[in-house]
Amino acid sequence: MRTKVIGYYNSKFGELWNKSLADLIDEAIAGVLQSVRLARADIDAVFFGNMLGGILENSLFNSALIAQIMETTVPVYRLEAACASGGLAFQTATNYLKSNKNKTVLVLGAEKMTDVSVERATEALTAASAAEEQIAGLTFPGLYAMMAQVYLHQYRYDEEHLAYISVKNHYHGSLNEKAQFRKTITVDKVLASPYVAYPLKILSSSAISDGAAALILTNDPVRVKSSRSAVDVLSSEVATDCLAIKNRDSLTELYATQVAAEKAFCEAKIKRNRIDVAEVHDCFSIAEILAMEDIGFWKRGEGGKKAKEMSTQLGTNQRLVVNTSGGLKAAGHPVGATGVKQIGELFLQLTKQAKSRLVKNAHFALAHNVGGAGGMAVVSILAV
Amino acid sequence: MINPIRAWRTQKQIKHLLGKSGKIITWTTIYVTTPDFKKQAPYPVVLVEYIDGERAYGPLVNYGDCDLSIGKEVFGVLRIVRKGNSDEIIEYGIKFKPKA
């Protein structure tokens, strides 16, 4: 039987002062089990995505922490791929279910980032970059800024085109009660905000956030039958690319996204124009623009123009709506949780539980999760 | 913390970039940064490409606003890259200077 997603839970994303990483893990596990009325003992394996536990609080061996929380002895796999940790956890779970019949697994992503200063968090995030990039004083936003510079220069766009992505995602975020940022913003407001790394503005960049998200996946027909909701996983593919952006042939394309997307569509046996709703990796506005081109939704170089048209916003009667969760930008980006949240958002859309941000008649959905500045990409396609 | 042994290894790899000329293929100015670089912010970082295909990252120094552009010719100079407290080693390395 094909793998299905049958349950989802996520915590609020934001500055959760009262929650530790362990608390967030606990909340997500309990929340998702309750939502599908399963017990801890019903879980055969856990797949956990987290990037900074080791760096920020010396907490790396969280597999055992999860076993402790769940009072279990089942396998717990910890996956790390920078910002694609959650997506990789999901993808690995689907692999596991391909080779293990009649199993039910828990996919979990969590991150605790707000206990430290902005500088310290910025430093921690540079762990997703190459040594020579760190030595040169480049930050993680700096890498995307370098790519943005080439893109804007090559296709003659400017900062304004990037701002439209933030505006759209903030509008979606205002409809998501779990999002970190609930206020809508304007292009002017984005352009008036300070720079993080030229030409990327603070309001074009995802924030530092805490949060956790969890999914239940199963290939057990009995389990599926007794579930209220179920969404098919048509494909989930991973691809990698050079860590250092200077080693790549192109600074305006993420090959990892292109390869993963091609593999995912091939495996799912559907065309790109069938996708109704997508969660695409917008750690910075430029990332969403590049992603739309790399996945193949938009033609190479037309991203800036398409962004300005706001064609992927809810309510525009266009087929493809992107980042109804608010994306990384408005929902927040607790690194390890994001990839899991993306699948979860699509699950809510396809099972008509997305409330005021529901995309009507959605049948096919795509999630795109990127690690670092493109060193890894996970593309997954879901359907009802 | 600056790791002296890592800096010693790095020196061997980048020594040849001193005086070597290349072109800026992209750049950014870092505003929000890590504790090690906080004192210098904001600072520009460039990615340089050489005729032989090699590429290298580095901060840009002694520049005017018009030097921060794709295509500008620059060359490698020796500068202090990182300096911590008085018990730490001083890390020297490559930065880029625009060609006159």
Place this chain on the structure above:
Amino acid sequence: MWGRDPQEIKKSLHITEKAVAAADEDAVTMAYQSAAMALDGTSINKEEIGCMFFGSESFPYAVKPAATIVAEWLGIGHHYLAYDTQFACKAGTGALISALAMVGAGKITYGLVCAGDKGTARPQDLLEYTAGSGANAWLVGDKEVILEVIATYSFSSDTPDFWRGIKSDYPSYTGRFTGQPAYFHHVGTAAKNLMAKQALTPNDFAYAVFHMPNGKFPLQVGLSLGFSEKQVTPSLVVNQLGNSYSASSLMGLAAVLDEAKAGDKILFVSYGSGAGSDAFIFQVTRHLKKQRKSLKKQIQQKKYINYPTYLKYMDIIHEGSL
């Protein structure tokens, strides 16, 4: 900033402006730049350099040779003697005499001598107006020399005119005592003794270069020895560069090399507080023409900064690391 009249300062110190190294520059980076420039003009095999001596009073470490840091970046191999030396403003010239001796005795083929400082001075102190940054490098050998060394003479003593304690950031000095008993006594005596030894008089020289703690002293000592203004002023870059401590007197020599002709004799006398002077008689050869570097042009490539920026560059105001 400290309430003094700039015109008064200019008049009394004969200094208009000074050069300051940026926050990410120090004696090492400046010495490297100079040495690379020196080697650039020649076609010698770098690995035949048998010594690397570095004179400064602002070394990056109390213990760790700066000479080998510069040498490593220059890529001169490993078959050389290296040491750092300090003798206030004459550290470089003392090292030059040693390098010349090693080459002259056939012990080494080439010697490299660097002098460089990111000169510090206590804020508000008068010294702040003159303490500057600079470096120069000199390749010593016996083939195709640009300057022949006719003779040298060193005059040394224990004189408390200017010093810096081990744990102190800034130097201290004994006011007017730094004049006659210190600078003038050592520079004057060294010059007189060397000229007497060689049976030469001021008329035999095209240029006279003296250490420049300010724009007044070198002119004063030159005139008192019988030199004319015309012989002394070409070397007075202190007016625009300030006093780069160990690099200072040699900077005056570099300025003179911008215009000196083959056959010209140069009297060169350094001064280091504490105290001592190294005097040299150089003769310019026809090879200088090929090697001219144009210090004048470099002095014109400048950007003015304000006082807070100067304090930041000198690490006098700081928070966290560089």
